[in-house]
Amino acid sequence: MNSLRTFQICGLQISEAGTQILDNHPEIVTTKISGVTYLIHHQDTLESRRVVFAGDLPETFHAAGVSPTHEQQVLERVIAFVERSQHTPLLLPSQWSQYKHNDFIAFFACRRDLIIDAPRWIAQVPTGLDPDVYMWLLTSSSKKVTLEDFAPVPGLQMSVEQNWATAVDMMKTARASAKPTVQDVAEMDLTSSAFSDVVQDLSYSGWMTRITGQQHTFIHQPPNHSIRLRGPAGSGKTLTLVLKAIREVVEARERGESIQVLFVTHSWALAAEVDDNIRRLSEWGPLDEITVLPLLAVAEDLLPAERWDSGLTLIGEDSYSGKMAQLDEIEEIIDNFKRGDWITFSDDVGPGLRERLLSSDEADLRAFAWDCLIEFGCVLGADGIFPGMNSEARYLKLSRDPWMIPLENDIDRKLIYHLYETYITQLLESGRLTSDQLVNDFLNYLETFMWNVRRGKQGYDLIFVDEFHLFNVQERQLLRYLARSASAYPRILMALDPRQSPWEVYTEFNGATPSSTPSKSDDEFGTVSSVDLPTVHRFSPEILDLVKHLHWEFPNLDLGSNWDVDFTHVNSSAEHGALPKLIRSGSQQAEIVEIYQALRALRNGDSNRWQVALAIVHPDQFLAYKNVADGLQSATKKVTIIESREDIEVLQYRRRGLVIGPAEYLAGLQFDAVFVAGLPEIGNGQANQSYRRRQFLSLLYLAVTRASRDVHIFVNDDHGGVPEVLAKAKDQELLDYIEGSQV
Numbered sequence: 001m002n003s004l005r006t007f008q009i010c011g012l013q014i015s016e017a018g019t020q021i022l023d024n025h026p027e028i029v030t031t032k033i034s035g036v037t038y039l040i041h042h043q044d045t046l047e048s049r050r051v052v053f054a055g056d057l058p059e060t061f062h063a064a065g066v067s068p069t070h071e072q073q074v075l076e077r078v079i080a081f082v083e084r085s086q087h088t089p090l091l092l093p094s095q096w097s098q099y100k101h102n103d104f105i106a107f108f109a110c111r112r113d114l115i116i117d118a119p120r121w122i123a124q125v126p127t128g129l130d131p132d133v134y135m136w137l138l139t140s141s142s143k144k145v146t147l148e149d150f151a152p153v154p155g156l157q158m159s160v161e162q163n164w165a166t167a168v169d170m171m172k173t174a175r176a177s178a179k180p181t182v183q184d185v186a187e188m189d190l191t192s193s194a195f196s197d198v199v200q201d202l203s204y205s206g207w208m209t210r211i212t213g214q215q216h217t218f219i220h221q222p223p224n225h226s227i228r229l230r231g232p233a234g235s236g237k238t239l240t241l242v243l244k245a246i247r248e249v250v251e252a253r254e255r256g257e258s259i260q261v262l263f264v265t266h267s268w269a270l271a272a273e274v275d276d277n278i279r280r281l282s283e284w285g286p287l288d289e290i291t292v293l294p295l296l297a298v299a300e301d302l303l304p305a306e307r308w309d310s311g312l313t314l315i316g317e318d319s320y321s322g323k324m325a326q327l328d329e330i331e332e333i334i335d336n337f338k339r340g341d342w343i344t345f346s347d348d349v350g351p352g353l354r355e356r357l358l359s360s361d362e363a364d365l366r367a368f369a370w371d372c373l374i375e376f377g378c379v380l381g382a383d384g385i386f387p388g389m390n391s392e393a394r395y396l397k398l399s400r401d402p403w404m405i406p407l408e409n410d411i412d413r414k415l416i417y418h419l420y421e422t423y424i425t426q427l428l429e430s431g432r433l434t435s436d437q438l439v440n441d442f443l444n445y446l447e448t449f450m451w452n453v454r455r456g457k458q459g460y461d462l463i464f465v466d467e468f469h470l471f472n473v474q475e476r477q478l479l480r481y482l483a484r485s486a487s488a489y490p491r492i493l494m495a496l497d498p499r500q501s502p503w504e505v506y507t508e509f510n511g512a513t514p515s516s517t518p519s520k521s522d523d524e525f526g527t528v529s530s531v532d533l534p535t536v537h538r539f540s541p542e543i544l545d546l547v548k549h550l551h552w553e554f555p556n557l558d559l560g561s562n563w564d565v566d567f568t569h570v571n572s573s574a575e576h577g578a579l580p581k582l583i584r585s586g587s588q589q590a591e592i593v594e595i596y597q598a599l600r601a602l603r604n605g606d607s608n609r610w611q612v613a614l615a616i617v618h619p620d621q622f623l624a625y626k627n628v629a630d631g632l633q634s635a636t637k638k639v640t641i642i643e644s645r646e647d648i649e650v651l652q653y654r655r656r657g658l659v660i661g662p663a664e665y666l667a668g669l670q671f672d673a674v675f676v677a678g679l680p681e682i683g684n685g686q687a688n689q690s691y692r693r694r695q696f697l698s699l700l701y702l703a704v705t706r707a708s709r710d711v712h713i714f715v716n717d718d719h720g721g722v723p724e725v726l727a728k729a730k731d732q733e734l735l736d737y738i739e740g741s742q743v
């Protein structure tokens with residue numbers, strides 16, 4: 001028998017000398033021979049690309065200080081890295097802090113905040129088609145190894161090749177003797193799409209006979225101008241965009257032309273999903289003409305190294321912990337301000353802002369810090385205003401809209417600008433930059449003569465943008481510069497649903513804009529036509545009725561005709577199902593017990609439905625519910641906590657289980673059942689202000705629309721009981737009301 005110690009991360013089953021099957025990934029086996037460990041997929045053959053670790057994996061983890069509780073995250077990232085390494089150029093999320101030298105690459109092995117002495121991999125991906133991946137060394141910050149000086153152990157690469165056939169045989173033997181997991185293998189096959197089964201095992205031609213008339217219209221419209229695709233959540237926007245991209249490439253091939261298509265997403269997770277969808281739908285093999293990337297990765301790819309390598313670290317705005325850290329920082333800035341410079345503003349500041357600043361209620365102060373964070377990122381940053389000459393004057397000239405933090409006079413604005421200046425200065429002093437700053441730099445580069453020369457070769461003929469509502473003014477401006485031709489209008493095909501933009505800023509259009517350059521978004525795209533998708537396919541008519549109710553409750557949603565989707569005629573093509581449930585408990589503690597019970601009932605009822613999200617509406621409430629995960633984790637391993645957009649990628653390989661995360665990170669995903677909890681406290685006045693209300697409704701809309709079959713909404717008396725919008729839904733019998741336990 002083998003001598004490997006028990007590998008706790010994934011509860012590996014030891015099947016055969018030197019081999020282990022990953023419990024969370026039963027389709028993957030690790031095989032150790034002659035000083036290397038192979039990571040082998042069960043469908044791998046002798047021709048497959050090899051993924052190899054130098055040495056023994058548990059020992060490697062141990063030496064780098066990776067505790068058993070974090071081994072799973074480290075392995076998940078390796079799997080994500082292997083997936084990415086198939087694409088050129090090899091691009092990694094900025095939070096991984098990649099560094100490259102020849103074909104070596106170093107990157108953080110897991111989220112940096114998980115392990116104090118954050119470990120980094122040194123990997124090698126030789127150039128060429130289907131390259132092997134060598135994970136040579138796991139270093140820690142205190143035992144740094146310079147990439148330029150690194151050399152793998154001599155002879156290891158040769159030994160990898162020599163023993164490959166034996167390793168594959170060992171994998172097969174291990175699989176054969178581990179029959180109990182065969183069923184899991186079908187469920188967790190790496191080649192099948194995961195949480196959001198958009199493709200549903202149909203090919204391109206299969207879908208072309210199934211699509212609705214409106215989807216057909218969009219897909220067949222000649223792309224000689226920009227087209228926007230509007231529709232509520234679950235109406236097939238992503239699928240339609242993907243089918244259109246495939247069609248354009250295939251038709252160009254038939255004409256004997258080669259076009260380059262960019263498919264832009266908001267997150268790496270959606271990029272991976274779209275990439276996978278294209279591969280599964282294609283009947284023409286790989287469609288290399290289509291590049292799928294998040295916008296920030298496009299910036300990393302195109303920005304010349306010297307501009308990119310500023311020595312600053314991009315702050316993790318897309319992660320829960322990153323956002324919370326920024327909030328803490330802003331709270332501290334406000335606190336210092338009150339003890340210092342406040343005196344110079346105090347006489348002239350408007351009563352509303354004064355009351356908020358001087359409130360002794362912690363919740364009010366936190367709410368004010370949130371509003372500042374949004375104003376900094378979504379108004380100042382989004383508009384490209386950074387401290388410097390004329391910046392304050394530019395900010396003062398911006399028109400204010402109802403969704404923004406209310407500021408009554410110029411002194412109020414000067415005060416906010418003052419806080420912003422301090423915030424940015426603090427960031428720069430500590431060597432950090434925001435994604436807004438990076439986008440601004442990228443925009444400046446795209447306006448240079450140099451890019452004008454390069455774009456003929458490196459620009460794109462067609463640009464697809466999913467979740468357009470999540471991009472801010474600046475990001476939208478980037479898009480037109482990415483088009484190959486500088487003289488013609490760009491051809492941009494974008495999908496949007498403005499209700500899914502929780503941070504309101506994104507609803508900038510047609511006058512309702514935070515920008516000093518209001519009409520830029522559409523004018524710069526030339527003529528833009530619209531196609532509406534009025535049929536929801538994801539969820540039942542019962543869920544749709546609740547979604548419509550939420551939609552009609554949105555205040556100030558005067559988006560103008562270009563963006564508005566008419567909900568009156570939206571219908572659902574899905575089967576009828578149960579009414580969404582509203583469960584009211586006496587306290588938050590009692591509510592958590594209700595959540596456990598509802599989860600258990602789902603599991604007992606039909607284990608095939610064990611694909612559930614617990615969506616936390618208000619980010620401040622997330623930590624309270626995160627503990628539910630710890631309780632459940634001891635009972636089942638299939639719990640995944642989503643704390644950043646990056647984490648969502650892990651779900652790609654998980655078909656079953658419970659996913660817990662703030663609602664905003666679940667955008668674009670789909671689950672059988674969604675449990676909605678953590679609604680913001682109501683009754684303190686704040687929740688009823690129109691801009692706060694809209695944020696709340698947007699997150700509630702996002703959470704509810706992730707469900708394909710069941711919706712349970714949990715509320716408790718600790719946090720104000722049933723919010724008005726849900727009370728109205730209950731009165732209209734759109735919700736099945738249940739009195740939960742009181743204590």
Ligand SMILES: Nc1ncnc2c1ncn2[C@@H]1O[C@H](COP(=O)(O)OP(=O)(O)OP(=O)(O)O)[C@@H](O)[C@H]1O
Pocket residue numbers: 196197198199200210211212215231232233234235236237238239240497537538573667668669705
């Ligand atoms: N014509 C159709 N017939 C049946 N099902 C469809 C059709 N079009 C799309 N679907 C299905 O509807 C579901 C939702 O699709 P998709 O994720 O593309 O919607 P979306 O509008 O992008 O949603 P969201 O805005 O929430 O991300 C998927 O399961 C997809 O397979």
